[in-house]
Amino acid sequence: MAKVKTHYSCQSCGYNSHKWLGRCPGCETWSSFVEETETPSNEEGSTVSDVRNAFRTTREGVLAASGVQWVDLQPDKKGAISESQEQKRLQTGIQELDRVLGGGLIPDSFTLLGGDPGIGKSTLLLQMAGGLCRAHPDIKVFYVSGEESIDQIRGRAQRLGVEGKGRVFLAAETHLEKAFTSIKELKPDVVIMDSLQTFSSGFVPSAPGSVTQVREVAARLMALAKSAGIAVWLVGHVTKEGNIAGPKTIEHMVDTVLYFEGESGQSYRLLRTVKNRFGSSRELGVFEMDGEGLREVTNPSSLFLSDRKSPVSGTAVAATLEGSRPLLVELQALVTPSGLAMPRRTSVGLEASRVSLLAAILEKHMKLNLAAQDLFFNVSGGMRLADPACDLAAAAAIWSSFKEQALPLHWMWMGELGLTGEVRRVSQPDLRIEEARRLGFKTIILPQNTPSVILERFSNLAQLKIKCISRIDELSELLI
Ligand code: TYD
Ligand code: MG
16 A cells, blocks of 8 residues: 655645644744645546536536647637627626626636635625526526535525525535535536535545645635536635634635625625636625625715714825725824823724824924824724825824814815825826715815826816815915
């Protein structure tokens, strides 16, 4: 019998070593190495081929049985490629989900949905199963759960109003090859595997959730998606525990990576595209979780703007762009005298280092004495901002709190701040202005060097006032 080879694998990043290490050289995590048996061969397990062969008779576009199929970049004659992937996209019946997928679900794609446990991944995919059935009369969905019993899923589907008699099939199974046998029989168009960390393939002896097992499961599901033309969804829990590998370890293998996020104590959920081979990788979908599952939020700016009736000091509204989607968010600053030798700089929603940088720019170029002040910063609604176009609004909020001077209620600020105090242009200002206008904002503060076509387009509108700023020290003049 062949000798079984083993190695040690970091459960956090997948770094391999022939001996046990206390600290991983790859990701610097402590005590994350676990002994794993090496995969005997890279041969494709027979079950994947079985499924592929079962599909060969019923579907087009499968790979050749031996060798690699190759084609010319340009088809020989017009129409040789009958349908582009764009045309084959399936609408999921959930617009916010279609948006993050780049316009719908590609039939032979492999999608990873990551997120913290309990955030709503299973709920979203169950609702998607219902949506797909509603939108397409001949589609079959197979939901394989390694976490919940069939009764639990049925109960939830009933509560969510998901209907799919004869179209949505459920199985509670953790053995991957057994699930493949069912897929072969059912021939579904969409398969949902929930979740990555619970499945195990018989071709690998490692425990479920280990890096080797997680990679093997992902590789087999990828082969399934591509060879049988099934849209495969894989749920992956983000976990901080060292003994369970997270979705990060397989991100490179899949076509699309979506992350579902939300703040504890808040009911809204953000679905972000992190990677997408079929569309933009920076899209955002917004949902709200209530007693009847996830509801799409079609006007997300309203979530992030607080209900202010009169102007108060320390707040300014910015427009952030998430993919192609503009969102208005309210930024809040509180500047108070500090009794500490090292004044506090606390920030929620914007990187603390960015807030310190903005404070330093205000000190230098507007002569604000912030060195003896505590500075607390918050993005309302719990949104996390990474768009530099929000710099100007953040600086304006800090200035407003320090001066105890309220900024007008219906002003929206956009601009990136340079270390020398200049206000730089932002990407796609037109989308941001349109969103502000839609929500009733009356004055837009723009960087001076915004393209003139944009300035001309919006300056002639009666309900909208455009003010330009080239340096941060002009801020107080704007208010006169
Ligand atoms: P779930 O989809 O099971 O999360 P995940 O698959 O990411 O682990 O969602 C579980 C949470 O969602 C649970 O805390 C209850 C809540 N929830 C609702 O608030 N309303 C609902 O209608 C449903 C189905 C779940
Ligand atoms: Mg779940």
